[in-house]
Amino acid sequence: MLQNRNKRGFTLIELLVVISIIGILATLGMTGFPAIIKMAKKSKAKAVIQGLEMAIKQYNNDFGIYPSDSSSKSVINALTGYNEFPDKPDPIYKESPDWNGPYYSAEKKMFMSGLNGALLDPWKSEYKFNLEDPQNNHYSFDIWSPGPNRKDEQGKGDDVRNW
Secondary structure, three states: OHHHHHOOOOOHHHHHHHHHHHHHHHHHHHHHHHHHHHHHHHHHHHHHHHHHHHHHHHHHHHHOOOOOOOOHHHHHHHHHOEOOOOOOEOHHHHHOOOOOOOOOOOOHHHEEOEOOOOEEOOOOOEOEEEOOOOOOOOOOOEEEEOOOOOOOOOOOOOOEEOO
């Protein structure tokens, strides 16, 4: 009778232990996944803000001023060279000898309504600009995203910002 015990295979207890370990690992992975997504979105917003900073500085180098209107759509239109018409370049920029743009370009899906719309952050909110009277970057300008809660807290709370 003892000779039958030498057969190959797994016991029921071994299978249950392996299945429970796989279940625990899967649970840990699934609970960490939303935090990873949130961190990735914040990193993307931070990278876009850095790109916008460089674009605005290049615009300033060419014209000697920042875009005159701090609304998101106006700033993005000045940096991309698009005007009010859907996805049509603004002839003012094409004919200007000072304009060496586009200073900023991104995928069309990142804009609110085509290339001539406001630039959207990963949470589908507009980036905010304070070019005339920056409150935080006193020698530059303020750019921020309302962040995950989509509430514009002027760069406070969970807002993603350049300062």
